[in-house]
Amino acid sequence: MANRNKRDHQNDNGKMTVEEAGRKGGEATARNHDREFFEEIGRKGGEATAENHDQEFYEEIGRKGGEARANQSRDHDDNKMSRQEAGRKGGEARARQRKDNNK
16 A cells, blocks of 8 residues: 555656645645735736636626536525526626726
8 A cells, every 4th residue: 555655646757746746835835825825816816817808708607607506406496596597697797897897
């Protein structure tokens, strides 16, 4: 078992795999940064995405998210708005918000 575990984290040449390096880097980042750091990079990423995509992009991801969510719980119908509809409306609302902010 020890040999297998070691082999899973190393290439044939004995060096660390990309996956292992990524895991170790992620763990180090989590140890070295606080919640505000992750909130800030999330905000920056969201702003960059908003600058690079249009209304159709947000409508499409909202629709896809709503469909995926609806497929997860088809048998839970309690007279509420479907998750698909909520995703579509969320995508449209975000697109309108972006449009209003660009005026």
